Amino acid sequence: MADPAIAYAGPLLPPGSGYHTDLMRKANFAAILGMEPGEAFTDLRQRTPQGTRRVSDREIRDALRKAYSDLGGGTFVPRSRPKPVIRDGKQALRQIIEEAVIHDEVDLWEASPIRLMDEPKYDAELFLDVMFRPEDLVFVGTTYDTDTIRGRDAWIESGCDAPHIVVNPLSGGLAPNKAGDGQTHRGDNNVVAFRHCLVEFDNLSHEDQIRFWSAVHLPIKALVCTGGKSIHAWIDVPKLASVTTLEEWDAHIRRVFYDRTLRPLGADGACSNPSRLSRLPGHHREKTGKYQKILWLSPEGRPIT
Amino acid sequence: MSYMQAFEQQVFEAGAPPEQEPMSDPWEGQIFSLRDAFKPRDPLLFIINGLWPAGSLSIVYGAPGTLKSMILGHAAVCVAAGVSFLGREVRQSPVLWIDLDNGKRRSHERFEALARGIGADEGVPFYYMSMPTPWLNAGNPSDIKLLAERIRERGAKLVIIDNLGLVSPGADENSDQMIQIMANLRLLAEETGAAIILIHHQRKSSGNNTRAGEALRGHSSIEGALDLALLVEREEGSPAVQIRSTKTRDVDVPLFAAEFLYEHRPGTDELWAVGFQKVEIQDDSSPAAIEKALLGIVEDHPRLTQKEVLNFAKSELQGGVNLIRNVLKKMVKNKQLKTEAGLRGAILYVVN
Numbered sequence: 001m002a003d004p005a006i007a008y009a010g011p012l013l014p015p016g017s018g019y020h021t022d023l024m025r026k027a028n029f030a031a032i033l034g035m036e037p038g039e040a041f042t043d044l045r046q047r048t049p050q051g052t053r054r055v056s057d058r059e060i061r062d063a064l065r066k067a068y069s070d071l072g073g074g075t076f077v078p079r080s081r082p083k084p085v086i087r088d089g090k091q092a093l094r095q096i097i098e099e100a101v102i103h104d105e106v107d108l109w110e111a112s113p114i115r116l117m118d119e120p121k122y123d124a125e126l127f128l129d130v131m132f133r134p135e136d137l138v139f140v141g142t143t144y145d146t147d148t149i150r151g152r153d154a155w156i157e158s159g160c161d162a163p164h165i166v167v168n169p170l171s172g173g174l175a176p177n178k179a180g181d182g183q184t185h186r187g188d189n190n191v192v193a194f195r196h197c198l199v200e201f202d203n204l205s206h207e208d209q210i211r212f213w214s215a216v217h218l219p220i221k222a223l224v225c226t227g228g229k230s231i232h233a234w235i236d237v238p239k240l241a242s243v244t245t246l247e248e249w250d251a252h253i254r255r256v257f258y259d260r261t262l263r264p265l266g267a268d269g270a271c272s273n274p275s276r277l278s279r280l281p282g283h284h285r286e287k288t289g290k291y292q293k294i295l296w297l298s299p300e301g302r303p304i305t
Numbered sequence: 306m307s308y309m310q311a312f313e314q315q316v317f318e319a320g321a322p323p324e325q326e327p328m329s330d331p332w333e334g335q336i337f338s339l340r341d342a343f344k345p346r347d348p349l350l351f352i353i354n355g356l357w358p359a360g361s362l363s364i365v366y367g368a369p370g371t372l373k374s375m376i377l378g379h380a381a382v383c384v385a386a387g388v389s390f391l392g393r394e395v396r397q398s399p400v401l402w403i404d405l406d407n408g409k410r411r412s413h414e415r416f417e418a419l420a421r422g423i424g425a426d427e428g429v430p431f432y433y434m435s436m437p438t439p440w441l442n443a444g445n446p447s448d449i450k451l452l453a454e455r456i457r458e459r460g461a462k463l464v465i466i467d468n469l470g471l472v473s474p475g476a477d478e479n480s481d482q483m484i485q486i487m488a489n490l491r492l493l494a495e496e497t498g499a500a501i502i503l504i505h506h507q508r509k510s511s512g513n514n515t516r517a518g519e520a521l522r523g524h525s526s527i528e529g530a531l532d533l534a535l536l537v538e539r540e541e542g543s544p545a546v547q548i549r550s551t552k553t554r555d556v557d558v559p560l561f562a563a564e565f566l567y568e569h570r571p572g573t574d575e576l577w578a579v580g581f582q583k584v585e586i587q588d589d590s591s592p593a594a595i596e597k598a599l600l601g602i603v604e605d606h607p608r609l610t611q612k613e614v615l616n617f618a619k620s621e622l623q624g625g626v627n628l629i630r631n632v633l634k635k636m637v638k639n640k641q642l643k644t645e646a647g648l649r650g651a652i653l654y655v656v657n
């Protein structure tokens with residue numbers, strides 16, 4: 001194990017390039033070293049370098065809170081993860097990818113049960129219409145917005161254009177945040193129907209992501225190109241398991257679906273919460289100069305091939 | 306099956322190690338029955354009549370300076386050119402010589418002179434490697450496999466390896482490390498159908514009373530693996546060499562001899578033309594010669610005791626007393642001779 005003092009003192013990775021994981025690590029070492037949480041916060045805040053995204057005070061506080069609460073009597077008590085389905089996730093991922101018959105966006109577009117428009121700039125309306133119900137309240141906004149929540153049709157009528165959308169309908173009201181020290185409009189406790197979960201791969205080429213999603217036996221409702229290299233898959237949760245509470249989400253989606261199968265394959269485990277932000281199709285992403293767009297869309301979750 | 310189960314199943318199967326092909330029987334078709342044994346077979350095909358059959362493993366050995374490499378070189382070019390060897394018929398075939406001892410220059414000179422000695426031209430299918438890189442290691446199965454390919458490519462039916470010690474790098478020739486090396490060489494003979502001849506050295510000293518094969522240097526597995534072991538002997542300075550068999554599996558090889566003939570390139574010590582010619586020799590040391598002599602002694606002097614027979618034989622023969630005694634016992638067993646009881650339990654020999 002690394003020397004805690006040395007590990008804590010090292011530079012933090014820039015936001016947008018692995019910062020959050022590094023922050024968690026340093027927060028854990030701060031707890032092991034017995035630093036005062038306030039002192040650790042000030043130190044980490046000052047040492048946070050410039051990056052491609054803004055780091056809120058809350059993110060640092062949450063990291064420290066989690067680290068200090070996980071440290072019981074000076075020893076970490078890690079939560080046990082379910083045993084993965086497979087030992088060699090890379091091999092399994094490669095095997096699944098090799099089974100694919102669809103290799104590019106054009107074939108995916110052709111295979112989409114709902115005919116997609118040539119121009120992605122109107123994708124948001126189509127997407128909201130297919131993925132949500134008229135009575136649903138939906139968050140659409142930026143990462144800094146917290147309460148831009150409206151009914152589905154209101155968003156459609158207003159011609160919404162924002163980078164993000166929460167994958168499940170919300171209550172519209174306030175509920176306790178994850179840290180338990182405040183309230184929020186778009187946390188996991190605000191989710192009123194657990195219809196979708198988001199799956200994303202960090203380190204897979206765009207083509208391999210297409211091949212993977214076209215080969216897996218999963219109830220997929222949508223594949224969304226983020227305007228970067230990633231694809232966000234919206235999975236039909238009721239077709240995976242009966243989930244009506246956060247506890248059931250934790251038991252079936254996070255612990256079984258993610259931890260047993262998706263994580264070993266290399267999926268981003270950070271996406272496993274029900275109030276996850278995804279990319280809203282139809283938004284032009286300035287950073288890449290590309291549209292976020294629908295690649296494949298189905299009103300009911302089903303495998304692509 | 307739910308989607309969750311189906312997905313888990315898919316991932317599980319994708320992550321499982323690839324299914325092994327059912328193991329095939331590597332020895333399929335290699336177990337014979339008596340039905341195979343009773344099938345007619347082609348007669349043993351000799352590359353040089355009465356000496357080396359196809360698919361055999363043999364050794365020619367002797368002390369340094371006994372011309373063992375030279376006489377084998379003569380045999381090799383004779384086979385390649387289809388010329389009889391010391392009066393024995395040959396089956397004309399390509400020949401491969403692997404020299405790990407003499408070097409390229411000496412090999413070129415020798416083989417040129419040997420070929421010239423029998424009037425062979427450069428079109429004769431005689432091939433040789435000298436000091437190959439990488440070195441040939443008979444202990445390495447992949448080397449043997451590669452060598453087998455080279456032999457098959459050229460259709461060689463006679464392969465000479467000069468010499469056994471150098472083709473077994475790192476192996477102690479007095480240890481059981483030689484078992485695998487000899488097994489590999491035996492496999493080479495089987496797989497190529499060629500007569501494989503190894504050149505080897507003689508043990509420095511072996512007493513007169515020892516078995517003839519014990520003159521062969523190294524672990525007993527060397528002799529055990531052989532079809533034929535020929536010992537080459539030469540008196541110092543003499544142009545004549547004697548060759549006698551110290552182990553044989555197929556046919557008895559009576560002692561034979563040859564005289565070394567050579568010409569130098571004018572004005573140099575370089576060999577110009579070399580060869581051997583057959584020399585008639587009186588055999589007084591081979592088992593066949595001993596047997597013949599013993600039969601004559603007992604015919605001429607019936608009812609001699611064993612001691613008397615051995616004394617007579619020793620005065621006529623070169624073989625050690627142990628060899629003579631063994632031949633005598635064998636003749637009784639084979640009913641060529643019979644014994645009678647003499648006074649005070651003495652054994653007396655008579656012709657059967």
